[in-house]
Amino acid sequence: MVSLKDISKACGVSVATVSKALNDHSDISQETKKHVREVAEKLGYRPNAAAQALKTNKTKNIGVLFVDEANSGLTHDYFNHVLDSFKRTAEENGYDITFINSGNKRLNNMSYLSHAIYRGFDGIVIACVDFSDPQVDELIKSEIPVVTIDHLFYNRTAIMSDNVNGINELATYVYEQGHRKIAYIHGKESGMESSVTKSRLSSFYKTLQDLGVEIPDEYVPAVPYRDTDAAYEATNKLLDLKDPPTCIFYPDDFAAFGGINAIRKKGLRIPEDVSVVGYDGIELARKISPILTTMVQDTEQIGSVAASKLIDLINNPKGTIVEQVVVKGNIERGESVARLASN
Structure with a gap:
């Protein structure tokens, strides 16, 4: 194992200078620091993690x-x-x-x-x-x-992630495509409702309210995130309504796959009979046919x-x-x- 003493010999400076150079002390010139670090790297020096932790009170x-x-x-x-x-x-x-x-x-x-x-x-x-x-x-x-x-x-x-503007953009786009009967199978989690869920759901209601679109309560069921089975069942219930939606939003792209299966199982086409919107922009959503309309998170x-x-x-x-x-x-x-x- 390479020691500070080995580096000091190779550099022709004291062990103290080597230590200060490697720890970026201000009383050592940049030229010396650069030289010491280059030699240390060439020799394969690696600081002892335990010693470093004791010295800096950090474990990295x-x-x-x-x-x-x-x-x-x-x-x-x-x-x-x-x-x-x-x-x-x-x-x-x-x-x-x-x-x-x-x-x-x-x-x-x-x-x-x-x-x-x-x-x-x-x-x-x-x-x-x-x-x-x-x-x-x-x-x-x-x-x-x-x-x-x-x-x-x-x-x-x-x-x-910008959940408010994300849902706003999706809902506005769907509205501009002529849809007025828009459902949202939104996400739910155990314990308290998450900031993500609150932001997206509020943005969905506000955007469509501002556009003059009424959303019936039965159009907004909740399912766990990434649960294709629950999304499948919720989609069936929406499609069985007397006045079913023309477009269905899902809490995430993965859950949307369950909805897509339910729509196709009923012999309906996407998007000709029912339109589908996901969220997240996972790679698989861009590989299926038709390519999923979604919000791609950065x-x-x-x-x-x-x-x-x-x-x-x-x-x-x-x-x-x-x-x-x-x-x-x-x-x-x-x-x-x-x-x-x-x-």
Whole structure:
């Protein structure tokens, strides 16, 4: 293993100078720092993580709290891409990431906070959890730097997709295509209603109210996110109504696949007989026929910004502003919404 002494010999400077250069001390010239770092890299020097942690009180490790009740894990299309972007940005800044929880079994029955302390995480990103869980509440209220994704929680930095404008754009587009009988099978979660659900549902009602479109209560059922079976059943009920909708919104693209199956099972065509709208913009939605009309979320930006904001909190906890960052998506008009004669 290469030591600081080995580097000092190769550079012709003292061990103290090597240490200061590698730790970016201000009393060492940039030229010396550059030389020392180049030699250290050439020799294959790697700092001892445990020693570094003791010295800086940082482990360079970030915890990821991801609890998916549907047990889809990292096959969850949306969060998979968000967390992949988060991971790449964190690693580019010298951080490793470790999952606090996978599935429903906690490590040795530890609470999330206990696990975080045990692992010595410098900070935590929280995505896809039941925010009403007391264990999550305990973690959020702790002193550990935290960034949440797609949920506003207490006085914590949150990275949000632009759900209000996303639904507004989709609903306005469907209206402009001549649809007036528009249903929304919206998402629901266990525990408290999420910020995502509230924002999308409110935006759906407001947009269509502003356009003069009435939405019957039976047009707005709720199903769990990413649940194709529940979306299938809800779609059947909508289509069996005396006055069924001409267009159906779904909580996410994956759930929309269940709706598509129900529509086709009844011998109806998409979009000629029933139009379909998803949300998220997962890759598979752009591979099916007809291509799904949806809102493509900028998962790359959401994940990258979440990592950057969390690292800022870790490195400068007193000088970093707690904020809510909204990331805009882009509408994919696709082929699943028919153009009707305006009423």
